[in-house]
Amino acid sequence: MKAVHFGAGNIGRGFVGLILHRAGYELVFADVNAELIDALAAAGHYTVHEVGAQPRDERVDGFRALNSGDDEDGVRAEIASADIVTTAVGPTLLRFIAPHIVAGLRQRLANAAPLQVMACENAINATDSLRDQMRAIVDANEWKELEKRAVFANTAVDRIVPGQAAKAGLDVTVEDFFEWVIDAEPFGEAVPAIPDATFVLSLAPYIERKLFTVNTGHATAAYLGFAAGASTLSDALADPAVAAGVSAALAETSALLVAKHGLDPVVQDTYRQKILARFANPALPDTVGRIGRQPLRKLSREERLIGPAAQLAERSLPSVALGAAIAAALRFDLPDDEQSVELQQKLRSLGAEDFTRSVTGLALEHPLFPAIVSLVAQRQAELA
Ligand SMILES: NC(=O)c1ccc[n+]([C@@H]2O[C@H](COP(=O)([O-])OP(=O)(O)OC[C@H]3O[C@@H](n4cnc5c(N)ncnc54)[C@H](O)[C@@H]3O)[C@@H](O)[C@H]2O)c1
Numbered sequence: 001m002k003a004v005h006f007g008a009g010n011i012g013r014g015f016v017g018l019i020l021h022r023a024g025y026e027l028v029f030a031d032v033n034a035e036l037i038d039a040l041a042a043a044g045h046y047t048v049h050e051v052g053a054q055p056r057d058e059r060v061d062g063f064r065a066l067n068s069g070d071d072e073d074g075v076r077a078e079i080a081s082a083d084i085v086t087t088a089v090g091p092t093l094l095r096f097i098a099p100h101i102v103a104g105l106r107q108r109l110a111n112a113a114p115l116q117v118m119a120c121e122n123a124i125n126a127t128d129s130l131r132d133q134m135r136a137i138v139d140a141n142e143w144k145e146l147e148k149r150a151v152f153a154n155t156a157v158d159r160i161v162p163g164q165a166a167k168a169g170l171d172v173t174v175e176d177f178f179e180w181v182i183d184a185e186p187f188g189e190a191v192p193a194i195p196d197a198t199f200v201l202s203l204a205p206y207i208e209r210k211l212f213t214v215n216t217g218h219a220t221a222a223y224l225g226f227a228a229g230a231s232t233l234s235d236a237l238a239d240p241a242v243a244a245g246v247s248a249a250l251a252e253t254s255a256l257l258v259a260k261h262g263l264d265p266v267v268q269d270t271y272r273q274k275i276l277a278r279f280a281n282p283a284l285p286d287t288v289g290r291i292g293r294q295p296l297r298k299l300s301r302e303e304r305l306i307g308p309a310a311q312l313a314e315r316s317l318p319s320v321a322l323g324a325a326i327a328a329a330l331r332f333d334l335p336d337d338e339q340s341v342e343l344q345q346k347l348r349s350l351g352a353e354d355f356t357r358s359v360t361g362l363a364l365e366h367p368l369f370p371a372i373v374s375l376v377a378q379r380q381a382e383l384a
């Protein structure tokens, strides 16, 4: 069994690659970072350090590493004969992965088992987006043939992997918790043999529960923390006002998840408490810069802040604490983060309604629209 994994970064090495290696897949990393790929190819192994209540080290070896930026033929050939393709590059970069998979499918034998494609990104239905990016670059008739050669399954991935110290080299320090939930339905009888993954028949509750609890809580801590002057997650959460803001935001998203997916409120409460304990893992230093990265993505329509706030508004349920997190996100101003620079530029150059429409994707008539316009106008008044 062979897996090609795009993105040999933190989650790629510390989670997806590790789990596929453990499952016995012959692993091929593909990445555009030449230095990283050269180091992986030369070393041939790295260690994942799991930290938390049950620390342990695990060696990953026997993989190959390809530079997908300059060895397109090599990557295509690997995909043509692979069983699985996974990604962990960032949801906005899937368009760069699509041409590789299309090229690999063109070369794949028509009678080979379908390639199992799973995007492991923090986004609702990222694999569907990847498939759509592939379909967009192929003639409709050819697509009919190519799509028979692949199966596309959405997934929800959860493991906190902070930025790594430069001296760590290829090794990755990760929390001891992980969860990889995969939609089983597209596979039919041919579910991939990945013992550490959980296959479910309906992914929607899992993916929203993850994004709107782990990532909403994380983003709220990062943005409130940044506004309060914190640079690490632990400093942010040590501020009682930030901790209270996170709890309040998660109480709102939990109300939504319970109402929408019929989750047991007690089970959801336990899930939420566990996540707060994961955030507080003292062995896992993390920064508000990493967690808040790419605020334009995080303020988009289906994402961790606007997504639940919009759905709460549609149900006439409160989203006051999420509003405070969104207001803080509008204050996220980190020169190293391109999207944060763009966010501040847009706040200066667009009217409040135009900003709200273009950044959050909310329509004028949406019940959340006026509240967001008002938050944007407040931020613009500060900047004026
Ligand atoms: N770090 C976490 O805690 C965590 C947890 C769950 C999910 N995720 C998700 O996983 C994805 C990756 O996050 P990360 O933290 O590992 O980021 P990262 O920056 O550490 O890794 C991303 C990797 O993708 C590579 N890459 C970029 N463009 C590429 C391309 N065109 N082709 C091949 N490789 C390319 C980069 O060089 C980098 O090595 C994101 O969608 C993120 O939301 C992260």
Ligand SMILES: O=P(O)(O)OC[C@@H](O)[C@@H](O)[C@H](O)[C@H](O)CO
Pocket (backbone or CB within 6 Å): 122, 157, 158, 159, 160, 161, 214, 215, 218, 219, 290, 291, 292, 293, 294
């Ligand atoms: O990766 P992002 O930028 O979507 O979100 C930042 C963090 O919240 C995220 O990486 C978490 O650490 C991860 O989702 C935990 O499973």
